[in-house]
Amino acid sequence: MSQLVEIKVPDIGDYQDVPVIEVHVQPGDQIEVDQSLVTLESDKATMDVPAPVAGIVREIKLKVGDSTAEGATILLLEPSAVASVAAAKQPSHQAVSAGAEKQVQPATESTPNSSTKPVQPALAQAKVASVSTATTTSQISHASPSVRKFARELGADITQITGTGPKGRILQLDVQAYVKNLMSQTRQAASSTSGGAELNLLPWPKVDFAKFGPIEARPLSRIKKISAANLARNWVMIPAVTYHENADVTELEAFRLSLNKENEKMGIKLTLLAFLMKASAVALKKFPEFNASLEDDQLILKQYFHIGFAADTPNGLLVPVIRDVDQKGVVEIAQETSQLAKLARDGKLKPEQMQGSCFTISSVGGIGGTGFAPIINAPEVAILGVSKTAYQPVWDGKQFQPRLIMPLSMTADHRVIDGAMATRFNAFIAQLLGDFRRTML
Ligand code: CAO
Numbered sequence: 001m002s003q004l005v006e007i008k009v010p011d012i013g014d015y016q017d018v019p020v021i022e023v024h025v026q027p028g029d030q031i032e033v034d035q036s037l038v039t040l041e042s043d044k045a046t047m048d049v050p051a052p053v054a055g056i057v058r059e060i061k062l063k064v065g066d067s068t069a070e071g072a073t074i075l076l077l078e079p080s081a082v083a084s085v086a087a088a089k090q091p092s093h094q095a096v097s098a099g100a101e102k103q104v105q106p107a108t109e110s111t112p113n114s115s116t117k118p119v120q121p122a123l124a125q126a127k128v129a130s131v132s133t134a135t136t137t138s139q140i141s142h143a144s145p146s147v148r149k150f151a152r153e154l155g156a157d158i159t160q161i162t163g164t165g166p167k168g169r170i171l172q173l174d175v176q177a178y179v180k181n182l183m184s185q186t187r188q189a190a191s192s193t194s195g196g197a198e199l200n201l202l203p204w205p206k207v208d209f210a211k212f213g214p215i216e217a218r219p220l221s222r223i224k225k226i227s228a229a230n231l232a233r234n235w236v237m238i239p240a241v242t243y244h245e246n247a248d249v250t251e252l253e254a255f256r257l258s259l260n261k262e263n264e265k266m267g268i269k270l271t272l273l274a275f276l277m278k279a280s281a282v283a284l285k286k287f288p289e290f291n292a293s294l295e296d297d298q299l300i301l302k303q304y305f306h307i308g309f310a311a312d313t314p315n316g317l318l319v320p321v322i323r324d325v326d327q328k329g330v331v332e333i334a335q336e337t338s339q340l341a342k343l344a345r346d347g348k349l350k351p352e353q354m355q356g357s358c359f360t361i362s363s364v365g366g367i368g369g370t371g372f373a374p375i376i377n378a379p380e381v382a383i384l385g386v387s388k389t390a391y392q393p394v395w396d397g398k399q400f401q402p403r404l405i406m407p408l409s410m411t412a413d414h415r416v417i418d419g420a421m422a423t424r425f426n427a428f429i430a431q432l433l434g435d436f437r438r439t440m441l
Contacts, residue, residue: 004077004078015070018069023038026060028057055077056080062075143161161175230378238413239413244409248433274330281305282439290382304323307321318344320337322337361384368388382422384429391404410426
């Protein structure tokens, strides 16, 4: 009967009752020197116990969930001929000093927030003692604690990863490549039209804010979560450019105020938004590429003119849609926007009232601002941002005149709309707002 060695937990510092979080081998496995046997996790660090000698695992004495400490037996190993020389020279059941074997790299990883006390330079090496018994073989994953921890954090199954390091060791790069590959497969399966973009971004920074002062964690509303995902995709996927223009709305505003005075008793209020909608529908007709969506390699040009408007609600941003704006008058548009904005604020908008939009207007003019870069509401190709009108001195050739100026900020998808066309579109809208009679032409 061949001689067995008892592999023990080496010096792990002052820790007692350290939980076993992974057992990397099983009876019958052929293992090599330095191969990870188990991973222990103290409150400060994750530590791998590497094999001090090569051989075949005969019996495992620890399991996941056990608590252990220095000197506890991990497993019984039948040393292979070459690697076992040093161990075989030792008498049965007698511990071999860790330092007597090949030196092993420290294999610890501090957890975030780990305090000042350093963990002992790793599990330098498992202690070995000899016993007796018999043999078989198999292969297992080979990775450092930090790489195992990294894989665990990403939810990656380390046993499925192929190592490219020395002796097939799994490196952090291998884990990244594995996760990247999985994500890319998932994306391809999820959407054949996604374009296959791979960002290869760094993980989001994790900060324990409470370390710096009091905090309150407030869950995002359902609407915010949905719009966050949409906005992030649109921001990343669309090569967008924002073009700025000033519209002189002095006459338009005077006209609007006079109409509102006339219609006061009927309870009808015309807002600038209604005029902007009407002007946009006229501009979309003149510039069909703005009334379009990019689908694979073709542009879908729409022959209807439905326009969405961003509505600020207590639960987040919603975009109600006015249908067939080109066929409606400003009064009707104003009434519909006010009804839909109320439904949005009351959380009563129906899904169909938010669908089918060709172009979106985001007006923060009632609040303020001098310009901003709105994010396109995909699959649309442009969005018009509107900021607060204000009197500005405008040179008329002889003198400065006080004119009411509305800042327009239009973001366009550069894959469909180039800078010249975008600027023409903006200038045309400004022209319509400058003399609203032009919308009838
Ligand atoms: N410049 C100056 N004043 C403006 C203006 C502008 N561009 N646009 C509107 N106003 C004024 C209105 O005239 C009104 O004043 P009076 O009550 O004296 O007439 C006041 O601001 C409030 O207007 P309103 O908000 O009632 O009406 P609206 O049609 O301008 O806007 C709506 C409706 C739904 C767009 C708006 O309530 C809203 O939610 N805006 C925010 C949109 C938003 O969040 N966009 C950002 C999206 S990206 O995060």
